[in-house]
Amino acid sequence: MLLLAPVAPALASQVLRISAIPDQNPERLNRLYGLLAKELSDQLGVPVKYKPVVDYGAAVTGFRRGDLDLVWFGGLTGVQARLQTPGSKVIAQRDVDAKFRSVFIANQSAGLKPFSAQNDLQQLKGKRFAFGSESSTSGRLMPQYFLAQAGVTPKDFASGRPGFSGSHDATLALVQSGAYQAGALNGQVWDSRLKEGKVDTNKVVLLWRTPPYADYHWIAQGNLDQRFGAGFTGKLQQSLLNLSPSQPRQKTILELFAAGRFIPAKDADYANIEAVGRSLGKIR
Amino acid sequence: MxxxxxxxxxxxxxxxxxxxxxxxxxxxxxxxxxxxxxxxxxxxxxxxxxxxxxxxxxxxxxxxxxxxxxxxxIGTLWQDLRLIEGLSVQHNLNTGRLAAWSWWQVLLNLLQPLESRPCAEALAQVELDASLLPLPLSSLSGGQRQRVALARLLRQNxxxxxxxxxxxxxxxxxxxxxxxxxxxxxxxxxxxxxxxxxxxxxxxxxxxxxxxxxxxxxxxxxxxxxxxxxxxxxx
Amino acid sequence: MSPAGQLLLPALVLLPLLALLPGAWHGGGFDLIGQFLLAAVQPSTDPALIVASLRGIAVTVAVALWSWLFSLLLGVIGGVLSAEVVSRTLWGCSWPALLLRRLLAIPRSLHELLWGLILLQLLGLHPAVAVLAIALPYGALFARVVAEQLDGLPRRNLEALQLAGAPAPAALLMALSPPLWPQLLSYGGYRLECALRSATLLGVFGLGGIGADLRLALQSLQFHEVWTSLWLLAAVMLALELALARLRQRWQEPNRELLVGFAALLLLLLPSSQWLELRWQVLFSPWQWPEVLPLWDPNGWLQDWPQLIGSTLLLTALAALLAVALLPLLLLLLGPGRWPRLLLSACGLLARLLPPPLTALLLLFVLQPGLLPAVLALGIHNAGILGRLGLEGLDALPPQPAQALRLAGSSPRQVLLVAGFNGIGRSYLSFGAYRADVILRESVVVGLVGAGGLGVVLLESLSSFAWGEVLPVLVVYAVLTLVGEQLADLYRRRLLSGPLPREGCSPLANS
Structure with a gap:
């Protein structure tokens, strides 16, 4: 039973624990957040530790339980986490996040052509369709929302339900292979895979880009000022906003984030996401 | 020979x-x-x-x-009998026929033991009752087992x-x-x-x-x- | 029907599966499967990745060991207290044991993954949560085995000691513990292998360790990195299996080496739990229920239960039949030689190494989503587990009957069929019945391939934090599992008794 004695909780709370939803490959996440932890630690003068999480829901729960102090959430998971964690608040997003987009893609063999009118999403009825993770904003929530606006519900897909690939890359791979005839994913992931030459355009075609919506953002616990000193949350926000492409390490961080800069954000920016989440039953 | x-x-x-x-x-x-x-x-x-x-x-x-x-x-009656535990008496008798059977007879025999009448006759020759046929081998006495082994030899012909x-x-x-x-x-x-x-x-x-x-x-x-x-x- | 017949009959399940195959085959990701297989010979050797993988393995092994230890502890205590013979000796009545036995059915009825997902929501993401998630159902299962073994032991010695005036607890200890040990140790060793697989699977669902690395790498199609983790996991799993197989041969007579090894293991565990940050204190911090999330929601109980349960059961049945059928069928097709055996062992190791959700993802590269990839993923994984037990069983059979058949002119395949399959038939099938039970609980993990069923609903409600919907699904799962357990028990009992058994010569005695 000696084993089970707590390891100095007071000490542990002096470390700023940052994390992120696992929407990319782990190696990249480790590199990115390792760098960011060093950067924040240098700027703020407190130890910063990156705690990897492999599940969207786990990130929300970890945040609610106070095991994580600052988390890079997706739109939906951020709102879920914030609603479950009194006092927490949005502090920043990327410049690209204010106007984020999803893409609908299809396998060439599905006989679908690119379209520009949202109502053409109806062509997806009866197709095998894949979302990303259940909790993904760009890979599930917003695509499902735009589908619903066009009059397509999940029951309209082949076998009466969509599939959940678990990640954007997996959606792309599964649509490209033909397991699913069509799917929706993060527009940014699509663009960068296209640029890296990892998309076989003979096999997969971009159907439609969604209208913009607010997505990823940083959420901080409400008790950081008590734990790290008055004004800490403000300083934390400022150091994120200060990241600039002119300094080498910061440049790498921003590149890995695929962002030009971080910009301030507030809870209200995500009211829309919350409404969509509620309408689709993902927020109760 | x-x-x-x-x-x-x-x-x-x-x-x-x-x-x-x-x-x-x-x-x-x-x-x-x-x-x-x-x-x-x-x-x-x-x-x-x-x-x-x-x-x-x-x-x-x-x-x-x-x-x-x-x-x-060549048929052998082993000292340690070498019957197969976990099988019924009839299945054990039929193992004497394996080499003579075609593969589908072997498979069919796994589902439902074949050739009940010759099996019963073989048992009768060693003075065992045909009612033993469906019993698991493990329920027989030592002497009965020995006679089943002999009956298997008879089945092998x-x-x-x-x-x-x-x-x-x-x-x-x-x-x-x-x-x-x-x-x-x-x-x-x-x-x-x-x-x-x-x-x-x-x-x-x-x-x-x-x-x-x-x-x-x-x-x-x-x-x-x-x-x-x-x-x-x-x- | 002969045991071998019962062993081969499940192979009929291949007919509908093969019939489904042409319709579900799309083959579009065949190059991806190729890349995946090629990557096996060139795993990533990036030092940072290897260090991360080693750490992941260490966490998984630590979780497995700790959960195993706790489950043994829980199991022995719970098992002794829920054994009728103990209850009657100590208290003179058997209802306390029977009551406890019923209560222990509850933790047992949920798969460790479900426990993991629930505790994850309640306690956050810590390997310590995984330890608890595995220890609870395993402990309850172990308790059941202990109780059954205790009640199955002959009571003559106990009565003799009691008549000689020995106090009840001492009499119990003296009379019942010596014959109990070998069986418990052998079963307990097997549970450690299970714990390693469970710890890997829980990692896939977010509780840390190598499973997490595997999932993330596979989902982002980093096959070289996947194989770095897989090879490490394979080495650990194989080493564990071989070590336990060796120990099992010696467990009949407990020896000093064993105790020393065990003590060394414990000594290693103590510092490792600190180093790996298992963080036990989370288990004792107050359990927070998120107030905003109501547990009771009448709407949550309104689901299309017949359809959900039906598709879950169909998936379970097909996967279980496939799992049972694969080894006998492949052995017969490939023949009983040494190389086919080696090939089968290697395939089996890979099959039980890869958690089913990841197998399912791989299958989707060539198959359309639906029932088939789900059945294959669960079936293949469990065939890997059953297959090893089957091969071990074949090796342990006495060689004389097979020799006799061979000398009487039977072909090697006939010998395998008649002496081999009939020899292992009953124990293999009774284990298969138990696996069916496990597969039912595992069906939750292949929701991703779109097979439908309860698993999909569960994961969806969990991701919405809709506890009002999670609860009914858990209740249904628990009921299904308990009913399934009863059926598996009935089947096993019927199987073990055989046709027209005579008293006192149950084949169980020699199995």
Whole structure:
């Protein structure tokens, strides 16, 4: 039973624990957040530790339980986490996040052509369709929302339900292979895979880009000022906003984030996401 | 049908068989006697192809190589019976037919045991009731098992019959009747080579072969056997 | 029907599966499967990745060991207290044992993954949560085995000691513990292998360790990195299996080496739990229920239960039949030689190494989503587990009956079929019945391939934090599992008794 004695909780709370939803490959996440932890630690003068999480829901729960102090959430998971964690608040997003987009893609063999009118999403009825993770904003929530606006519900897909690939890359791979005839994913992931030459355009075609919506953002616990000193949350926000492409390490961080800069954000920016989440039953 | 010439099988301390020659013709019944450890079981194992002698030669039905098809013509009644636990009596009897069956008969037999009537007849020959057929082997007594093993030999319909002390666990009157059954089987083209633990059951055999320390002591008719011969056997 | 017949009959399940195959085959990701297989010979050797993988393995092994230890502890205590013979000896009545036995059915009825997902929501993401998630159902299962073993032991010695005036606890200890040990140790060793697989699977669902690395690398199609983790996991799993197989042969007579090894293991565990940050204190911090999330929601109970349960059961049945059928069938097709055996062992190791959700993802590269990839993923994984037990069983059979058949002219395949399959038939099938039970609980993990069923609903409600919907699904799962357990028990009992058994000569005695 000696084993089970707590390891100095007071000490542990002096470390700023940052994390992120696992929407990319782990190696990249480790590199990115390792760098960011060093950067924040240098700027703020407190130890910063990156705690990897492999599940969207786990990130929300970890945040609610106070095991994580600052988390890079997706739109939906951020709102879920914030609603479950009194006092927490949005502090920043990327410049690209204010106007984020999803893409609908299809396998060439599905006989679908690119379209520009949202109502053409109806062509997806009866197709095998894949979302990303259940909790993904760009890979599930917003695509499902735009589908619903066009009059397509999940029951309209082949076998009466969509599939959940678990990640954007997996959606792309599964649509490209033909397991699913069509799917929706993060527009940014699509663009960068296209640029890296990892998309076989003979096999997969971009159907439609969604209208913009607010997505990823940083959420901080409400008790950081008590734990790290008055004004800490403000300083934390400022150091994120200060990241600039002119300094080498910061440049790498921003590149890995695929962002030009971080910009301030507030809870209200995500009211829309919350409404969509509620309408689709993902927020109760 | 069986011809052993100068057969030697090495053992840990001394050879289990040394320079042994023996032959068996169709229709012949040969009894194998000797003290325990004299090499009776080894000789039978050479005869059914389990053990290959290091020197000397063995011929079955005139051939030196024992092909798989030929093996089905050799039937062995093992000392340790070698029945399959977990199977019913009828399934065990039918394992004697495996080599003769086509693959679909083998598969079909797994689902529903085939040839109930021949199985019942084989049981009747060893004085067991047909009601035993569906029972699991594990529910039989030692004596019953021994008779099931004999019935399996009957099902195999082999020509060269080898038996290693098949009557050990039976009460004497029954053992005598089954011995008569075995002897009766050995009509041409069949022949019987059988090891015996008792030297007072030799009547009915055509020849008696005595072994001591892996060597042939005598090979003669039961009538020609003298008390001195037997005494030498167990000394 | 003979045991071998019962062993081969499940192979009929291949007919509908093969019939489904042409319709579900799309083959579009065949190059991906190729890349995946090619990557096996060139795993990533990036030092940082190897260090991360080693750490992942260490966490998984630590979780497995700790959860195993706790489950043994829980199991022995719970098992002794829920054994009728103990209850009757100590208290003179058997209802306390029977009551406890019923209560222990509850933790047992949920798969460790479900426990993991629930505790994850309640306690956050810590390997310590995974330890608890595995220890609870395993402990309850172990308790059941202990109780059954205890009640199955002959009581003559106990009665003799009691009549001689020995106090009840001492009499119990003296009379019942010696015959109990070997069986418990052998079963307990097997549970450690299970714990390693469970710890890997829980990692896939977010509780840390190598499973997490595997999932993330596979989902982002980093096959070289996947194989770095897989090879490490394979080495650990194989080493564990071989070590346990060796120990099992010696467990009949407990020896000093064993105790020393065990003590060394414990000594290693103590510092490792600190180093790996298992963080036990989370288990004792107050359990927070998120107030905003109501547990009771009448709407949550309104689901299309017949359809959900039906598709879950169909998936379970097909996968279980496939799992049972694969080994006998492949053995018969490939023949009983040494190389086919080696090939089968290697395939089996890979099959049980890869958690089913990841197998399912791989299958989707060539198959359309639906029932088939789900059945294959679960079936293949469990065939890997059953297959090893089957091969071990074949090796342990006495060689004489097979020899007799061979000498009577049967072909090697016939010998395998008649002596081999009939020899292992009953124990293999009774284990298969138990696996069916496990597969039912595992069906939750292949929701991703779109097979439908309860798993999909569960993961969806969990991701919405809709506890009002999670609860009914858990209740249904628990009921299904308990009913399934009863059926598996009935089947096993029927199987073990055989046709028209006679008293006192149950084949169980020699199995």
């Amino acid at each position: 069986l011809e052993l010439r100068d057969v030697t099988v090495p053992g840990r301390e001394r050879p289990r068989l040394r320079g042994l020659s023996l032959s068996l013709k169709p229709g012949e019944c040969v009894a194998l006697v000797g003290a325990s450890g004299a090499g009776k079981s080894t000789l039978l194992a050479v005869a059914n192809g389990l053990i290959q002698p290091t020197s000397g030669s063995v011929q079955w039905f005139g051939e030196q190589r024992l092909r798989r098809r030929m093996r089905s013509r 082999a020509e060269l019959l080898l038996a290693d002390e098949p009557l050990a666990q039976l009460d004497p009157p029954l053992a005598r009747r089954l011995l008569q059954l075995l002897l009766g089987l050995a009509m041409p083209p069949r022949g019987l080579l059988m090891s015996l633990h008792r030297s007072d059951w030799l009547e009915g055999f055509d020849r008696v072969v005595g072994l001591r320390h892996g060597e042939l002591l005598f090979d003669c008719s039961p009538e020609a056997l003298s008390a001195a011969d037997l005494e030498q056997l167990y000394s």
